[in-house]
Amino acid sequence: MENTRDKLIHAAFDEIFSHGYQGASLSDILAKAGVHKGSMYHFFANKKEMALASIEETILKRNMEKYRYVETNTNGFLEEFYTRLRDTSVRDFKRGCPIANIVQEMSNIDEDFNVLMKSIYGAFRANIKAILDKAIEVGEMKPCDTAKLALFITSTIEGAILAAKASGNAQDYVDVIEELIEHIEGKR
Amino acid sequence: MENTRDKLIHAAFDEIFSHGYQGASLSDILAKAGVHKGSMYHFFANKKEMALASIEETILKRNMEKYRYVETNTNGFLEEFYTRLRDTSVRDFKRGCPIANIVQEMSNIDEDFNVLMKSIYGAFRANIKAILDKAIEVGEMKPCDTAKLALFITSTIEGAILAAKASGNAQDYVDVIEELIEHIEGKR
DNA sequence: ACAGAAATTGACCGATTAGTCAAGTGTATG
């Protein structure tokens, strides 16, 4: 059974992912979580603190799972990376990427969000860089500036998700990813 | 002297660019425009109609100016394109890209915004494709699937702006753009 | 100058917002 705080974290993340932080109604979050208002204020100081907690915890947990294979694998880093990139089933092209959404909405209007998203987006880049470093380490790839390449890859991924969201066509994501993979393959 | 409607269009666009559509306060827009509420409702049916008008008119006008050179030039399409891509002075890395911001915020929650942004993002892609087609026409580039390449380019640009917004570092944009240009150069 | 239209003013409305809090319930420990 999920406890009250977890219910709130999940409902808040889902509402924010759907409507943005500013567009997320506190009463809708409470209704979705099945939690009363006073109860929420027992766990969080205010809407913003709940939002920050829900974003940080949810995204960090996802990333933990998503990039664990880099620690356990001993080879095939790039192929595994490509497979995951191509997997559209983990994507939500209607809502887009939660990281990008919140950066876009909040980074320039609230310093606390700015700090959090800088850290989360930085972790995203670091995860991709770790894959590239591993690939180079085991000789799947020529040495290169992996920080810059990781930046390029994350940018293109985010852009691809946005393109699919704008057009309503998941194929746009696939097309961008294929060209991105070609680009990376050129560095082997 | 700017008329009332234009004042509203400009103030609305600026407020929306800064705080998003949902975060943009009508009274702030009115204060910035120096226009009273009833006056605004004389020109627009509601907040949303004003927002849609301000977004469409402002972005279409910008694009008109931005890509006019494609019609007038007779060669050097790619070099001119690179120069403009590299020009960070036209970018606002704090607020990001207005197109991307509104797509992220609104495409999945309001059908009217969705339709408008699909059209605007589509025009963005079409403009880039036109440059590539011209470049191929005059032999600056080998023939290729310009629709897909344009999609890749727009995605990467949007991702680059987002990366710079997330990190607060304009250099991230520059780095992505340089790698993107290398990628395009590979197609010559 | 005058009529009529266009534009402006600003008070007002109901709905919704995030946030407060006193009272109550449940549970674990002495």
Added chain:
DNA sequence: CATACACTTGACTAATCGGTCAATTTCTGT
């Protein structure tokens, strides 16, 4: 059984939200 702490309930507040509208001023064409 009793005390204490964690948690829950839901009514309440003040502020803000987008939106309405009748009265008034300004502009325009004849």
